[in-house]
Amino acid sequence: MYPDTKELVASLASIMSISGQEERGREALCSLLQPYFDEYIPDPSGTHIFVKRSGRENAPKLLLDAHFDEIGMMVRDITEEGFLRVVSIGGLDRRILPAAEVLIYGKETLYGVIGAVPPHLQKAGDHKKTPKIEDLLIDTGYDGETLRSLVDIGTPVGFYEKTASLLGSRICGRSMDNKACCAAAVLGAAMVKKEDMAWDLYVTLSAREEVGMASGCSAAAYRIRPDAAIVTDVTFAAAWGVREDESGKMGAGPVLSLSAVTDRRLTEGLLQLCGLRDIPCQTCVDACDTGTNATMLSLVGAGIPTAVVSVPITSMHTYNETVDTVDIEHAAALFAAAAGEGGLHP
Amino acid sequence: MRTILKKLLQIPSVSGREARLGEYIAGEMQPYFDTVETDALGNVLCRKRGEGKKLLFCAHMDEIGFIVTFIEEDGYLRCAPVGGIDFHAAAYSKVVFENGRYGVLIPEEGTKPEDYKGDAFVVDIGAKSREAASCLVKVGDCFALESSMVSLAGGRICGHPLDDKLGCAILMSAAGDAASFQNDITFVFSVQEEVGLRGARTAAFQAEPDFGIAVDVTLTGDTKGAKPMAVSLGKGAAIKLQDKSVICDGYLAEKMARIAEEKGISYQKEILTAGGSDTAALQLAGAGCRAGCVSIPLRYCHSGVEMADSKDIQACRDLICAIAQTKF
Numbered sequence: 017m018y019p020d021t022k023e024l025v026a027s028l029a030s031i032m033s034i035s036g037q038e039e040r041g042r043e044a045l046c047s048l049l050q051p052y053f054d055e056y057i058p059d060p061s062g063t064h065i066f067v068k069r070s071g072r073e074n075a076p077k078l079l080l081d082a083h084f085d086e087i088g089m090m091v092r093d094i095t096e097e098g099f100l101r102v103v104s105i106g107g108l109d110r111r112i113l114p115a116a117e118v119l120i121y122g123k124e125t126l127y128g129v130i131g132a133v134p135p136h137l138q139k140a141g142d143h144k145k146t147p148k149i150e151d152l153l154i155d156t157g158y159d160g161e162t163l164r165s166l167v168d169i170g171t172p173v174g175f176y177e178k179t180a181s182l183l184g185s186r187i188c189g190r191s192m193d194n195k196a197c198c199a200a201a202v203l204g205a206a207m208v209k210k211e212d213m214a215w216d217l218y219v220t221l222s223a224r225e226e227v228g229m230a231s232g233c234s235a236a237a238y239r240i241r242p243d244a245a246i247v248t249d250v251t252f253a254a255a256w257g258v259r260e261d262e263s264g265k266m267g268a269g270p271v272l273s274l275s276a277v278t279d280r281r282l283t284e285g286l287l288q289l290c291g292l293r294d295i296p297c298q299t300c301v302d303a304c305d306t307g308t309n310a311t312m313l314s315l316v317g318a319g320i321p322t323a324v325v326s327v328p329i330t331s332m333h334t335y336n337e338t339v340d341t342v343d344i345e346h347a348a349a350l351f352a353a354a355a356g357e358g359g360l361h362p
Numbered sequence: 363m364r365t366i367l368k369k370l371l372q373i374p375s376v377s378g379r380e381a382r383l384g385e386y387i388a389g390e391m392q393p394y395f396d397t398v399e400t401d402a403l404g405n406v407l408c409r410k411r412g413e414g415k416k417l418l419f420c421a422h423m424d425e426i427g428f429i430v431t432f433i434e435e436d437g438y439l440r441c442a443p444v445g446g447i448d449f450h451a452a453a454y455s456k457v458v459f460e461n462g463r464y465g466v467l468i469p470e471e472g473t474k475p476e477d478y479k480g481d482a483f484v485v486d487i488g489a490k491s492r493e494a495a496s497c498l499v500k501v502g503d504c505f506a507l508e509s510s511m512v513s514l515a516g517g518r519i520c521g522h523p524l525d526d527k528l529g530c531a532i533l534m535s536a537a538g539d540a541a542s543f544q545n546d547i548t549f550v551f552s553v554q555e556e557v558g559l560r561g562a563r564t565a566a567f568q569a570e571p572d573f574g575i576a577v578d579v580t581l582t583g584d585t586k587g588a589k590p591m592a593v594s595l596g597k598g599a600a601i602k603l604q605d606k607s608v609i610c611d612g613y614l615a616e617k618m619a620r621i622a623e624e625k626g627i628s629y630q631k632e633i634l635t636a637g638g639s640d641t642a643a644l645q646l647a648g649a650g651c652r653a654g655c656v657s658i659p660l661r662y663c664h665s666g667v668e669m670a671d672s673k674d675i676q677a678c679r680d681l682i683c684a685i686a687q688t689k690f
Contacts, residue, residue, distance in 0.1 A: 261432035261440055274502030276378030276429065276444045276557045279403075301431040301502055303442035304377070304557040311558075319403040319564030 018206050019052075021199065021341040022187055026179040028195040028202075032121055034088030034172045035105050038062040038223040038232070040121075045221070052206040053219070061235035062223030068205050070213035076362035078215040078355050079242035079320070080205070081233045081309055082198040083225030083249065086191035087333055089149075089173040091120070098160040099153035100128065102173055106226030109333045110146050116335060117176035118154060122167035127176070128156040175335035185267070185341045192337035194225070196327050197248040200270075200344045204351025212356040218242060222309060225249075230312035237316040243362050244282055245322040246354065247310040248347060250339070251300065253328035262300075264328035267340045269296030270347040271326040275306050277314060279321035285360050286323055286350060293353050295346050300326070325350060363675065364511075364519075367531040371511055371521065374460050376427030376504040377444050377557045380404050382460075383423050387530065387551050394540040395549070405565040406551040408537070415690040416546045418571035418651075419536075419682060420562050420640050421529030421578065422555030426664060427506035428457070428467075430485075430499055437489035439465070439499065442480050445556030446637075449478040451665035456508040457485060463498055465505065507666045517672040518595070524668040526555065528658050529577040532675060536682045543686040555640050559607065562640035566647035573614055573652050573690060574644030577682065579668075580605075580632050580657035589635070595659050595669070598628030599677040602655035607638025608645055611652035618654060618685060625684045628677050632657050656681055 027048055031041035039062050046056050049066055057065035064084060069075075087106030094100055100120065104110075114132035119125055131153045133142070154173065156163060179189035201219045208217070218240050223232030237245065251271050254263040264271035269290070272283055290297040305311050306324050314322040327347055329339045354360045375383040381404055388398050388406045395408040406423070426445030433439055443449075449469075457465050465487035473482045485505070489495035511521030533549050540547070548569045553561035555578075566574055580600050583591030593600050601618050602610050615631075622629040634657075645653035658678050661669040 274429070276376070276504075277554060277560065278378070280378065281381075299501055301429055301442060303429050303431075303444050314403065315560055315563050317564070318568040319401055319405075319561075321402050 018203060021203065021344055022181065024202065025187060025195055025199045025341070025344065028198050029179050029189055029191050030177060032172065032174055033084050033086050034174055035085040035224050035227045037172050038064070038084050049202055052202055059236045059239065061232045063232040063236040064221040065236055065240070066205070066219045066221070068217045070216050071210060075214070075216045076243040077218055077240060078360065079218045079220060079237060079240055079245040080201045080351055081220045081222055081245060081247045081313060082201045083194045083233065083309060084198055084221035085223055085226050086174070086193065087226050091167055091169055091171040091173060093169070094160065094164055094167060095153070096160050098158050098163045099155060100167065101153060102149065104149050107333055110149060112334050113149070113152055114147055118173050119176055120154070120156065120167055121172045121174070124166055126156050126166060128154040130154050182338065186338055187341060188336045188338040190335050190337070192329050192339045193250045193332055196250060196329065196339040196344055200248055200327060200347040201351060203344065203348035207348055207352035208355045214357050214359060215355045217355045225309055230309040233309040233313050234316050237313055237320060241317060242320055244360060245313055245320045246351065247308050247313060247322060247324050249308040249324070249326055250329045250332065251326035252332060253330045255330045264298050264300060264326065266328050266330070267342050268298050270343060270350060271298045271300050271328055273302045273306050273324035273326065274299055275302040276304050277311050278306060278323055282321045282323040282360065286325065286354060289353050289359060290350060293349065295349050295353070297346070297350070363531055363535045363679070366534050367527060368511060370527040370530055371509040371523070374458065374506055375423050375425050376506050377424040377554050379460065379504045380423045380553045384551065387423065387534065390534060391537055391549070394537040401565060401568060403561050403564050404553045405561045407565055407569060408549040410540050410543055410547045412544060412546040414545050415572040416548065416570065417686060417690060418548045418550060418566060418569050418574045418644065419533055420550040420552050420565065420574065420576050420644060421533050422526045422552045422561065422640055423530055424553055424556050425506055425523035425525070425527065426556050427504050430501050430503045432501060433492050433495050435492050437491050437495040439485040439487065439495065441483065441485055444504065446664055448664055449480070449483060450475065452507060453478060455666055457505045458508050459499055459503055459505040463487060510666070514669070518669055519672065520667050520669045522666045522668055524660060524670055525579045525663055528579060528670060528675065532658070532679045532682065533577055536679050536686070539683045544689045545686065547686055552640055559638060559640055559643040562643035563647045566644045566651065570648055571651050575685065576640040576644060576655040577678065578639045578655060578657060579660035579663060580634050581637065581663055582659045582661055585661050593630055593632050593659050595661055596671040596673055597630045598674060599681045600630050600632035600657035600659055602632045602634070602639070602641060602657050605634035605637055605639055607642035608653065610641060610654045614652045614654040618656070618681065621684050621688055622681055625680065627680045627684060629681065
């Protein structure tokens with residue numbers, strides 16, 4: 017019983033989870049994922065922990081971490097005239113903000129657009145400047161008074177959410193970073209048969225990755241104390257303007273990171289598993305920092321051997337992040353193989 | 363001590379790739395401790411149980427180096443630095459891979475010295491094509507400057523990588539006196555110091571020491587054109603008060619200085635304004651501990667010609683033994 021990949025990604029992407037707001041979608045998330053897991057453990061950090069047990073006594077614990085949070089904005093001010101000013105949550109690409117459609121998650125979910133100065137009225141050189149977030153105003157159509165009754169300072173704001181299918185197996189939309197990898201983790205858990213499991217599998221859909229310090233995944237890992245961990249997150253796909261030696265190829269399978277701060281034995285184990293099970297895969301090098309939860313996760317408690325398995329996407333940190341579902345499915349197959357009999361060695 | 367150091371220098375251990383060195387050290391330490399264990403990250407923890415306080419000494423096994431990021435069509439390798447590589451010091455050096463293969467690290471023709479950084483360098487291993495190179499090295503393989511050690515005038519030694527194999531050698535030599543240690547003593551040979559003080563943190567989490575003492579190299583103020591710094595080569599073990607990563611525990615630093623005075627061990631106090639040390643990781647791991655550092659003065663740190671003085675090395679060894687022998 018596997019979920020359909022595109023549907024699963026779209027369902028996960030439809031649950032708003034801007035950093036700091038990960039718990040708002042708990043009910044929707046739990047009912048979506050309940051068929052694939054034995055247990056749900058809420059964590060005060062905001063991280064969602066889903067467990068699938070092998071049923072074996074003293075089975076080793078494999079932690080599969082995908083950060084659940086997404087970049088976005090937060091209301092910092094409501095002007096007299098009825099416009100919203102925002103701060104950015106996580107590393108937004110500021111070049112693509114003017115004229116973007118947004119959703120404001122107040123008492124009701126409101127639709128809004130970010131104001132843009134028409135090209136006719138721009139001054140010489142304006143087109144070369146990247147807009148500052150404090151200069152942007154969101155227009156909802158409401159007047160100041162009505163707006164204030166619906167929206168408060170601190171209300172999260174996200175890009176308009178629509179996941180669209182492109183030709184073939186590609187999809188695009190908001191928060192493919194990191195719902196694509198959340199889907200890969202869930203799909204992996206769904207694919208491994210209980211009777212084949214050599215590990216107890218803990219999937220953490222973790223909070224607050226986009227705002228640094230990996231606090232959500234570290235807190236959950238401290239509670240779980242896994243024997244090994246795999247972090248799954250998105251990476252840069254080869255595209256115009258991205259160098260060949262710093263990107264993965266879309267559709268060519270998950271990208272395994274070789275780094276000074278990840279566990280090479282575990283990574284090589286995963287690479288071998290890809291070979292044995294005919295799962296396409298690629299490697300990349302992250303010399304001293306993976307830029308993912310793995311960098312801090314590996315240091316939790318007495319240390320956790322950690323590997324990074326990434327899914328390549330284009331247009332990262334925009335509202336049209338694009339991913340190939342084939343890569344999600346291959347990553348999932350690898351996770352299922354890792355947790356199963358003949359998979360990773362504890 | 364030099365025999366130990368020479369052996370350590372022969373075993374490559376770029377950050378993240380310390381396993382071979384860890385295995386060697388664990389084997390050597392077995393006779394002197396009750397337990398010798400390698401943890402999840404590859405730290406080697408050697409414990410001699412005893413009455414009273416728990417003291418932890420920590421020297422890092424890893425050395426700075428490079429990782430292969432890409433193999434070009436024509437057989438040249440691209441690489442990224444692992445740890446604080448000074449490309450001016452590394453340019454035109456011989457480099458060695460873990461499988462013993464040699465290469466040379468060369469800036470692209472026409473690169474101005476001010477543009478010396480990872481992107482501007484290639485490694486020439488002699489291969490004529492990507493195919494030929496791929497048979498010898500893979501993306502993700504690590505390499506380092508060729509290791510070396512020579513004796514200079516006045517009991518000074520020069521070589522690479524003394525940071526921090528010198529600290530490891532000092533601890534291994536001090537282990538010979540383990541029978542006389544008081545307290546509950548753990549020697550840690552840590553991983554991944556050069557990429558963010560990482561291994562010491564998980565090691566100290568497990569060991570839960572009352573006192574954590576790093577054993578690492580420090581810079582000196584006596585090189586030509588050096589920034590003022592009150593540490594000189596040959597003036598003894600340096601007792602760290604502060605570096606960029608940590609303010610050491612005042613009680614512990616004073617206690618170490620008193621022990622040095624009582625035993626007639628030459629020492630100097632150290633304030634380092636650049637660079638960090640495992641001291642910071644020890645201090646903050648778990649519920650925290652009183653942390654300090656015995657530093658070995660080192661000239662030309664992170665180059666292929668790091669220089670130390672035998673008198674300082676001996677003083678550091680003596681001080682570490684004296685601390686371990688003092689009831690805390």
